[in-house]
Amino acid sequence: MKRKIIDTLKSSAGKFVSGEYIANELNVTRTSIWKNINSLRKLGYDIESHIKLGYKLNKIADVLLPAAVQSGLNSKIIGVKDNLIHHFSVDSTNNLARKAAYDGAADGTVIVAEEQTGGKGRLKRKFFSPPGKGIYFSLILRPKCLPKDAPKFTLMAAVAVANAFKRFNLPAQIKWPNDIMFDGRKLVGILTEMSAQIEQVNYIVVGIGINCNVKRDEFPADIRDVAASLSEINGENISRVDLFRAILEELDKLYGVVNESGFTEILKRWREFNITLGKNINVISAETGDTFTGVAVDIDDDGALIVQTDDGLTTVYAGDVSVRN
Amino acid sequence: MKRKIIDTLKSSAGKFVSGEYIANELNVTRTSIWKNINSLRKLGYDIESHIKLGYKLNKIADVLLPAAVQSGLNSKIIGVKDNLIHHFSVDSTNNLARKAAYDGAADGTVIVAEEQTGGKGRLKRKFFSPPGKGIYFSLILRPKCLPKDAPKFTLMAAVAVANAFKRFNLPAQIKWPNDIMFDGRKLVGILTEMSAQIEQVNYIVVGIGINCNVKRDEFPADIRDVAASLSEINGENISRVDLFRAILEELDKLYGVVNESGFTEILKRWREFNITLGKNINVISAETGDTFTGVAVDIDDDGALIVQTDDGLTTVYAGDVSVRN
Numbered sequence: 001m002k003r004k005i006i007d008t009l010k011s012s013a014g015k016f017v018s019g020e021y022i023a024n025e026l027n028v029t030r031t032s033i034w035k036n037i038n039s040l041r042k043l044g045y046d047i048e049s050h051i052k053l054g055y056k057l058n059k060i061a062d063v064l065l066p067a068a069v070q071s072g073l074n075s076k077i078i079g080v081k082d083n084l085i086h087h088f089s090v091d092s093t094n095n096l097a098r099k100a101a102y103d104g105a106a107d108g109t110v111i112v113a114e115e116q117t118g119g120k121g122r123l124k125r126k127f128f129s130p131p132g133k134g135i136y137f138s139l140i141l142r143p144k145c146l147p148k149d150a151p152k153f154t155l156m157a158a159v160a161v162a163n164a165f166k167r168f169n170l171p172a173q174i175k176w177p178n179d180i181m182f183d184g185r186k187l188v189g190i191l192t193e194m195s196a197q198i199e200q201v202n203y204i205v206v207g208i209g210i211n212c213n214v215k216r217d218e219f220p221a222d223i224r225d226v227a228a229s230l231s232e233i234n235g236e237n238i239s240r241v242d243l244f245r246a247i248l249e250e251l252d253k254l255y256g257v258v259n260e261s262g263f264t265e266i267l268k269r270w271r272e273f274n275i276t277l278g279k280n281i282n283v284i285s286a287e288t289g290d291t292f293t294g295v296a297v298d299i300d301d302d303g304a305l306i307v308q309t310d311d312g313l314t315t316v317y318a319g320d321v322s323v324r325n
Numbered sequence: 326m327k328r329k330i331i332d333t334l335k336s337s338a339g340k341f342v343s344g345e346y347i348a349n350e351l352n353v354t355r356t357s358i359w360k361n362i363n364s365l366r367k368l369g370y371d372i373e374s375h376i377k378l379g380y381k382l383n384k385i386a387d388v389l390l391p392a393a394v395q396s397g398l399n400s401k402i403i404g405v406k407d408n409l410i411h412h413f414s415v416d417s418t419n420n421l422a423r424k425a426a427y428d429g430a431a432d433g434t435v436i437v438a439e440e441q442t443g444g445k446g447r448l449k450r451k452f453f454s455p456p457g458k459g460i461y462f463s464l465i466l467r468p469k470c471l472p473k474d475a476p477k478f479t480l481m482a483a484v485a486v487a488n489a490f491k492r493f494n495l496p497a498q499i500k501w502p503n504d505i506m507f508d509g510r511k512l513v514g515i516l517t518e519m520s521a522q523i524e525q526v527n528y529i530v531v532g533i534g535i536n537c538n539v540k541r542d543e544f545p546a547d548i549r550d551v552a553a554s555l556s557e558i559n560g561e562n563i564s565r566v567d568l569f570r571a572i573l574e575e576l577d578k579l580y581g582v583v584n585e586s587g588f589t590e591i592l593k594r595w596r597e598f599n600i601t602l603g604k605n606i607n608v609i610s611a612e613t614g615d616t617f618t619g620v621a622v623d624i625d626d627d628g629a630l631i632v633q634t635d636d637g638l639t640t641v642y643a644g645d646v647s648v649r650n
Contacts, residue, residue: 122524146612146642147472151523177523192523197516198476198502199447199611199643286524287471317471318524 001026002036002088003065009047009057016053039088043114043132064112064135068241075252077108078139084248085111089131091118094193094207097138101195101203105140108255110248112137119209121189127209128220128227135210135244139251142203143259147196150204151317152263152303154178154192155270157206160250161188162273167246170233176276176296176305176321185228187211208247213237267299276305279323283307286318293324326351327361327413328390334372334382341378364413368439368457389437389460393566394573402433403464403577410436414456416443419518419532422463426520426528430465433580435573437462444534446514452534453545453552460535460569464576467528468584472521475529476642477588477628479503479517480595482531485575486513487598492571495558501601501621501630501646510553512536533572538562592624601630604648608632611643618649 008022023030037047037055044061066084073079083106090096090113097111116129116136129136141153154177161180162172173181180188189209195202214229230238257265271277276296283305284291294309305316333347348355362372362380369386391409398404408431415421415438422436441454441461454461466478479502486505487497498506505513514534520527539554555563582590596602601621608630609616619634630641 122522147475147519147521148642150472150521154523193521193527194472195518195520196472196475197447197518198479202518317473 001028001032002040003086005033005036005040006045006057006060006065009055010060012056014056014058016048016050016056018054021054039131043088061132062237062240063114063132064137064240064244069112069245069248073245074249076256077106078252078255079108079110079248082106083109085109087111087113089113089115089117092116092120092207093136093138094120094191094205097140097205097207098193098195101140101205107140107142108252109140110137111140112244116209120191120207121209122191127189127191128211128214128223129209130214130218132240133214133218133229134212135208135240135247137244138205138207140203140205141255143201143255145201147194147198147201148302149263150192150194150196150201151177152266153204153206153258154190155299155303156254156258156263156266157190157192157208157251158188159266159269159273160254161190161208161210161247163250163254163269164243164246168238168243170230170238172273173275174270174273175323176274176299177303177318181275182228182230182233185226187228187230210243210247212240212243263301263303267301267303270299270303274299276321276323281307281321281323283316284320285316286320287316296321326353326357327365330358330361330365331370331382331385334380335385337381339381339383341373341375341381343379346379364456368413386457387562387565388439388457389462389565389569394437394570398570399574400577401581402431403580404433404435404573407431408434409573410434412436412438414438414440414442417441417445417532418461418463419445419516419530422465422530422532423518423520426465426530432465432467433577434465435462436465437569441534445516445532446534447516452514452516453536453539453548454534455539455543457565458539458543458554459537460533460565460572462569463530463532465528465530466580468526468580470526472519472523472526473627474588475517475519475521475526476502477591478529478531478583479515480624480628481579481583481588481591482515482517482533482576483513484591484594484598485579486515486533486535486572488575488579488594489568489571493563493568495555495563497598498600499595499598500648501599501624502628502643506600507553507555507558510551512553512555535568535572537565537568588626588628592626592628595624595628601646601648606632606646606648608641609645610641611645612641621646 019030019033023033046059048056093111093113113136115131119127119129121127158174158178165172175181178190191207194204211229213231219227281296294307297306297308307314344355344358348358371384373381418436438461440456444452444454446452483499483503490497500506503515516532519529536554538556544552606621619632622631622633
């Protein structure tokens with residue numbers, strides 16, 4: 001509906017359109033039009049209203065509509081043509097993407113939303129996803145690989161986002177396995193899910209959430225000290241459309257590299273961006289629930305973290321790490 | 326509907342029931358009743374028909390209805406109470422199980438069918454599943470483990486079936502990873518699928534297909550030389566209900582062991598049943614598509630096959646092996 005309202009206002013080319021006309025066109029009530037206009041304003045659309053004349057669109061918002069994102073997009077499969085699906089509000093883009101993948105969505109399909117009402121993070125955490133303030137999307141991949149290779153696509157996604165950040169002179173520090181950090185706080189979270197047989201991955205869904213233009217006091221109190229937003233860094237709002245386009249391009253490029261020649265280049269780039277290796281860290285293993293400390297030595301060929309503890313080397317496949325001061 | 330017809334005939338306690346009465350009770354046509362009665366006969370129900378009196382049930386069939394299977398079942402969670410769902414005909418029990426798991430089905434839920442019209446095997450093969458001649462079921466597990474541990478549940482399933490076979494003095498030879506063989510031909514196929522995050526398996530679906538009472542010439546020509554049926558071994562039909570109950574009990578027992586103390590016992594038992602280790606084998610790797618030969622040395626802690634080739638030791642995570650003569 002929001003999409004249709006925007007289209008109607010756009011097609012009037014800067015003239016007022018009456019609420020009654022829009023309501024008739026869309027076959028909904030005028031109250032519904034009014035509510036949706038208000039939602040669009042919150043997303044940044046400058047829509048003028050006049051008690052008699054109706055509504056007029058003065059300025060479109062920085063909204064991740066395919067027409068805007070795909071304009072000038074340099075990508076082979078990821079996010080091209082029908083591979084980019086936009087929603088204004090969803091519970092979780094990963095939920096939609098899993099459903100779409102189950103129903104046969106193509107390799108490289110991207111589902112992006114302005115808002116997630118039930119955004120999910122790793123280890124059953126929530127991901128705060130207020131409307132128009134971040135980039136929340138899920139990418140469906142259908143690589144020919146074994147389930148044990150899936151974690152490396154998470155590293156690939158982190159490197160792609162880091163590469164895109166670099167293009168905008170934004171800092172790109174990756175904490176193992178795939179968080180992107182600023183000032184010790186999280187800018188980007190990645191949640192990877194898969195459906196697989198023992199012999200073959202059916203599909204991987206890589207969910208990526210980026211805090212773009214969230215003001216410090218807009219974060220919920222319980223994550224305010226651990227979350228960061230890109231707008232903090234330069235002190236100004238960034239263009240979500242431009243950044244999202246760059247991320248899709250980088251994902252497409254790296255996915256091409258992986259399909260061509262494996263993960264060697266990804267692991268190399270990951271090591272360059274990482275802020276975990278060489279540090280004293282606390283580890284909470286997702287596998288055993290154990291907590292221990294040690295020095296992060298390296299990642300292995302599967303992307304697992306190798307930690308030197310007092311008892312020798314140990315490999316962490318999944319878990320949470322934090323750098324010790 | 327078949328279930329209701331059986332119940333109606335059973336409740337008449339050996340007397341004839343008219344087709345018209347059953348049709349009215351079930352609110353369907355008499356033709357539909359007649360068709361379903363014929364299907365039930367194919368499953369082994371002895372239903373007498375009389376042109377005036379109607380139908381009479383003389384003998385129930387060896388059909389995997391919960392009432393029969395759960396009678397005397399010694400199991401903690403697998404297949405107990407609502408955890409056993411029976412269908413007469415489905416496309417694939419794994420498809421139903423994945424859907425049920427997605428919708429929240431409990432740990433230990435079993436979906437069994439008399440017939441699969443689109444039975445699936447490993448590596449995108451079909452699994453021949455004619456009505457009433459085999460045991461075709463899928464087990465939903467929700468273990469707390471990483472995706473890399475999932476293949477071991479496949480080995481667990483193979484060992485459970487082998488244990489159950491032993492109880493009936495049936496031979497139990499496991500070919501890596503999980504086929505159960507007789508005379509070099511396949512008796513049992515297992516197809517394991519999963520949904521997972523990097524940190525945690527959401528659910529595993531273990532699909533098990535067992536050829537019970539299929540005559541040699543009933544197998545399609547293209548698999549006749551590679552498939553075997555339990556009835557060949559003793560020369561008589563086996564009770565599917567009794568065997569299925571035993572398999573559920575063995576699965577339940579081993580799943581308890583795994584949750585209590587991991588896979589050590591499973592791997593030990595698997596080695597006892599296996600017919601692959603120590604043999605000269607041909608390998609088709611599912612990972613690379615490569616074909617090579619070598620000696621199967623052992624399985625590692627993750628259940629992967631270690632093969633000694635001319636170039637040294639190599640680990641096969643997924644693929645097809647055949648013993649060389």
